[in-house]
Each structure stands twice: as structure tokens, then as C-alpha cells.
Amino acid sequence: MSFVSKVLRSKPVIWTLIVLPGLWPAWPLFVTMDDTARTDPLKFILLHFGLMGCLLLVSVLSLTPLRVLAPKWDVALALNRHRRLIGVAAFAYALLHFSVQVLYQYDGTLAGTLDQLGRELQKPFQLTGLVALVILLVLAITSLHALVRRLGGRTWKRIHRLAYVAAALVAYHQVSAHKVFPIQVLWIFGPLVVLELARMWKSRTKVSEIGPDDTKSL
Amino acid sequence: MLIRSPKDWELPESAATPERDYLLRPRSSEPSFPRRDFLKAFGYGAAGFAAAALLPRRLAATTAGFPTRINPAYRDPALEPTAYEQITSYNNFYEFGTDKADPKVRANRGWQTEPWTVEIGGLIRNPLKLDANDLVSKMGGCEQRVYRFRCVEAWSMVIPWDGFPLAKLVKLADPKPEAKFVTFTTVHDPRNIPGQRSGILDWPYVEGLRLDEANHELAFIATGIYGRPIPNQNGAPLRLVVPWKYGFKCGKSLVKIDFVARQPRNTWQIMAPDEYGFYANVNPNVDHPRWSQASERVIGAGGLFGGRQRTLMFNGYEKQVAGLYQGMDLKRNY
Numbered sequence: 092m093s094f095v096s097k098v099l100r101s102k103p104v105i106w107t108l109i110v111l112p113g114l115w116p117a118w119p120l121f122v123t124m125d126d127t128a129r130t131d132p133l134k135f136i137l138l139h140f141g142l143m144g145c146l147l148l149v150s151v152l153s154l155t156p157l158r159v160l161a162p163k164w165d166v167a168l169a170l171n172r173h174r175r176l177i178g179v180a181a182f183a184y185a186l187l188h189f190s191v192q193v194l195y196q197y198d199g200t201l202a203g204t205l206d207q208l209g210r211e212l213q214k215p216f217q218l219t220g221l222v223a224l225v226i227l228l229v230l231a232i233t234s235l236h237a238l239v240r241r242l243g244g245r246t247w248k249r250i251h252r253l254a255y256v257a258a259a260l261v262a263y264h265q266v267s268a269h270k271v272f273p274i275q276v277l278w279i280f281g282p283l284v285v286l287e288l289a290r291m292w293k294s295r296t297k298v299s300e301i302g303p304d305d306t307k308s309l
Numbered sequence: 310m311l312i313r314s315p316k317d318w319e320l321p322e323s324a325a326t327p328e329r330d331y332l333l334r335p336r337s338s339e340p341s342f343p344r345r346d347f348l349k350a351f352g353y354g355a356a357g358f359a360a361a362a363l364l365p366r367r368l369a370a371t372t373a374g375f376p377t378r379i380n381p382a383y384r385d386p387a388l389e390p391t392a393y394e395q396i397t398s399y400n401n402f403y404e405f406g407t408d409k410a411d412p413k414v415r416a417n418r419g420w421q422t423e424p425w426t427v428e429i430g431g432l433i434r435n436p437l438k439l440d441a442n443d444l445v446s447k448m449g450g451c452e453q454r455v456y457r458f459r460c461v462e463a464w465s466m467v468i469p470w471d472g473f474p475l476a477k478l479v480k481l482a483d484p485k486p487e488a489k490f491v492t493f494t495t496v497h498d499p500r501n502i503p504g505q506r507s508g509i510l511d512w513p514y515v516e517g518l519r520l521d522e523a524n525h526e527l528a529f530i531a532t533g534i535y536g537r538p539i540p541n542q543n544g545a546p547l548r549l550v551v552p553w554k555y556g557f558k559c560g561k562s563l564v565k566i567d568f569v570a571r572q573p574r575n576t577w578q579i580m581a582p583d584e585y586g587f588y589a590n591v592n593p594n595v596d597h598p599r600w601s602q603a604s605e606r607v608i609g610a611g612g613l614f615g616g617r618q619r620t621l622m623f624n625g626y627e628k629q630v631a632g633l634y635q636g637m638d639l640k641r642n643y
Contacts, residue, residue: 126398127410210601
């Protein structure tokens with residue numbers, strides 16, 4: 092077993108990798124005192140949490156295809172041990188992102204803030220974000236040990252396929268947040284799409300190798 | 310016992326001019342002296358040029374007309390100007406990148422805004438092509454006005470602009486009767502402007518106004534901010550300012566002002582006609598398809614985590630400009 096995979100098997104390492112980048116806005120806001128970041132600090136934090144949630148969601152979805160495509164690669168196997176942790180972390184960042192968004196819309200009064208949030212949620216841009224958040228919430232709750240057992244593997248798996256719907260919604264959400272098409276969306280979601288296509292291609296060739304006729308004769 | 314009797318030339322504190330009536334200056338420690346004043350002080354000799362070469366590059370914009378005169382008619386004491394650092398560090402200038410931090414860095418990497426030639430043409434009796442500094446002199450120098458600035462992205466600032474009323478330029482151009490609109494074209498120089506090497510927008514950036522809008526007393530050409538030459542990232546050396554419209558109407562780094570007969574198509578309208586129109590008047594009742602315009606984030610207000618306020622019709626200039634749009638359906642003409 093390689094050194095890298097040994098390190099990646101460790102839970103504290105993964106926790107650090109999840110939490111530390113989330114704290115990054117403190118650096119430009121309080122240490123280097125970056126004028127651009129400090130001009131609208133809440134927006135800066137809002138966007139950062141959104142990006143973190145996005146990256147973690149893409150990461151966790153990449154783990155299964157990675158394992159299927161490289162079943163003997165110890166790094167992929169090590170990372171696959173943390174699927175639940177990374178998935179729940181994606182939800183946690185999405186929730187933080189949403190909470191900061193509520194704060195961002197706060198205008199000093201509850202009524203005004205709710206009115207503003209209500210107006211925003213009528214737009215597909217904001218609505219897709221909220222639906223994705225709700226999906227991630229459902230996935231986080233159903234990741235509790237007791238619930239996994241109660242639901243049974245099949246149902247659990249079916250529910251957790253919703254993660255792909257969430258990813259598609261998040262990609263749309265991210266594109267909508269910009270006035271011109273943001274290239275970053277391609278480098279965030281592109282690799283996941285490639286991995287998924289490769290996995291589908293691989294499992295298809297496997298099925299055809301056995302073939303329906305072969306299974307009959309078995 | 311010594312009793313101090315005031316001399317008759319000593320004025321009481323109450324006679325002092327309130328601070329807000331002074332010319333607004335940035336609250337930063339950076340020295341601020343326009344290059345022309347400096348040159349004047351030293352003469353235009355070799356010493357002057359040598360000294361000019363030592364000056365920071367970001368001062369190299371239009372420098373005629375400084376120091377500015379305050380125009381008290383456009384100084385609403387209720388408006389608290391946004392900090393200079395925020396106005397000059399948070400910019401949408403896609404010619405230099407789509408991130409708000411990009412223009413401050415990339416527009417100051419050798420892109421020259423002095424000398425600068427601007428062309429005024431089209432359906433006018435006095436077409437001319439002249440240096441930006443000469444234009445400012447022709448306009449009678451600069452005045453400072455404090456305007457609200459509302460971005461289509463639902464954030465706002467309050468900016469002390471220095472410059473001259475656009476109406477003066479229109480008068481100089483002397484439009485023919487068939488001129489009904491004015492277009493404002495931003496510089497196109499892909500070699501020195503990195504963003505223009507990619508096709509994110511249809512370069513050059515073009516904006517337009519109806520002639521009566523251009524002649525409105527609020528329409529302004531800015532050559533400075535806070536009593537200093539306008540920094541490159543804010544659209545040096547000549548920038549259109551139309552305070553009752555969304556910020557994207559305020560074309561930056563203008564090289565051409567054309568008087569035309571038909572309504573032009575502005576860059577964002579070409580890009581996404583269902584999202585950005587020709588008028589782009591600030592209107593809390595007409596949303597952007599992707600976000601609400603009912604309220605806005607006030608940059609720099611309420612401490613580090615900011616404030617939010619209701620957006621005002623025509624950005625608070627309803628009394629002055631509503632007449633321009635009488636009988637128009639503002640939902641259709643967004």
C-alpha cells in the first residue's frame with residue numbers, strides 16, 4: 092500500500108481537507124485585507140461556500156466511477172472509504188451557502204427579508220439551488236446508519252441516485268449566477284461527466300461480454 | 310491674570326465650512342496630485358518630463374480640469390460616498406476579466422490611457438477628433454458631483470465623479486435635426502486589453518442613449534473619481550455616467566461618440582436581449598429574469614457585513630427623469 096493511500100485512509104486527514112479550505116475567506120478578509128474581497132465580504136463568503144459544496148458534490152460522485160474504472164488503485168479504494176463523510180460535507184457547505192444567502196438578503200426587517208427571498212425563489216436560478224439543497228438534505232438524513240439499514244440497500248441506492256439530479260441542478264445554478272458563461276463550470280463538472288461516461292462504457296462492454304444468450308445457457 | 314481677547318480676524322468655529330462641502334478626497338495615504346499640476350509646477354522642461362516618468366502609472370489618465378470644482382447642486386448630504394478603495398477595487402470591466410478583482414490588476418499592466426484621442430462624429434455640424442485633455446478644457450474643466458450608482462447585479466455605491474455634463478459635449482457637437490440617438494464606443498485594442506482576445510462579449514463595447522437622455526442635466530462624462538484622475542479600471546480617461554440607469558449603460562474608456570438617426574443595439578442587449586434592454590433604467594418593479602431588482606446591497610454600508618436597501622425608481626432620480634419616459638411601458642422597454 093502506497094504512502095498516499097495510507098494517508099488518505101485516515102479520517103482526520105479527510106476532515107482537514109474538508110474543513111480547512113472552507114476557512115479560506117478569512118485569509119483575504121482579515122489577513123491580507125484584500126480590497127476586492129472586503130468590498131462585499133458576505134458575497135465573497137457566499138460564493139466560496141457555494142464553490143466548496145459544488146466541489147465536494149462532484150468529488151463524492153466521482154468516487155464510485157473511479158473505483159469501478161480502477162478497482163486495483165489503492166488511492167481510489169482509500170477515498171471510497173470516506174464517501175459518506177464527503178457527501179455529508181457537501182450538504183453542510185450547501186447549507187452554509189444557503190444560510191449566508193438568507194443573511195445576504197437580510198434588510199433589517201423579517202418581513203422585508205422574507206419578501207426578498209420569496210421574490211428570488213421565483214427565479215429558476217435560485218429555485219434550482221434550493222431544490223438541490225433539499226435533495227442533499229434527504230441524502231444526508233438517509234445516510235444515518237439506522238436509516239440505511241431500515242431502507243435496505245436497494246431503496247437506499249435508488250434514493251441516492253438523486254445526487255445526480257442535484258449535481259445537474261447545481262451546474263445550472265452556477266451558470267445562472269454569471270452574466271457570461273463561466274468556464275469554471277466545465278472544469279468542475281467536466282471530469283465527472285467523463286468519468287461517468289467511461290464507467291457506463293466499461294459496464295456496457297462487460298454486459299455484452301457475457302451477453303443475454305450466455306446467461307440463458309448458464 | 311491673562312484674559313485672551315480674540316482678534317477681529319479670528320472666526321468662530323460656527324463660521325467654518327461644513328466638511329461635506331469640501332471637495333471629496335479619498336481617505337487613503339497615497340499621494341494624490343494630478344500629473345499636469347505637477348508638470349505646471351516644474352514647467353514643461355526636461356526636469357518636468359523626468360519627474361513625470363517617476364510618477365505612478367495609474368495617474369496617467371486625463372488630468373486636465375483638476376483640481377475639480379464642487380457642484381453643490383449635486384451633493385445630497387444624505388448620500389454617504391463609498392470608500393475610494395472599494396470603488397476602485399470592485400469593478401465590472403470585462404475587457405480586463407470577468408472577476409471583479411481583475412480590472413484593477415490587468416488594466417494597470419502597461420495599458421496606456423494617456424495620450425488619448427476621442428472622436429465625435431455622425432450627424433453633427435461640428436465633427437472633431439481631439440485629445441481627451443483638450444476636450445476637458447473645451448468643456449470648461451471639471452466639476453464634482455455625487456451620484457448613486459446601481460449595478461444590474463443588485464449592488465450599489467455612491468460615487469463622487471469628476472467630469473463635465475454630457476449636454477455640453479452635445480452642444481459642442483451641434484447635432485443635425487435628424488440625429489436622434491447617441492452611441493458611445495469603448496476602446497478596442499486586443500493587444501493591450503486581454504479580455505478582448507476572447508469572445509465573451511461582442512467587442513468593442515457599445516452603449517447608447519436617446520438624444521434627449523444625453524441632453525439631460527444628470528448625464529455626465531466622468532474623467533475623475535474623488536477629485537483624482539479616473540483610474541484605468543474605472544474606465545479612464547472618459548467614462549459615461551447615467552445615474553438613473555444600470556451601471557452597464559456607463560460605457561468606459563470612450564474613443565468614439567456618434568450621433569445617429571436610429572436606435573442602436575447596445576452590447577449587453579446583443580448578448581442577451583431578454584435580460585438587458587436599451588433603456589436599462591433602474592426599476593425595482595421590473596426584475597432581471599434571474600434575480601430580483603426590488604432591493605440592493607449597499608457596498609460599504611453597515612460594517613464588514615454590509616446593508617441592504619429598497620431600490621428606488623430611476624435610482625432615486627425619478628423627479629428629474631420620469632418625464633423622459635412619459636407614456637412608455639417600462640416593463641416592455643426595460
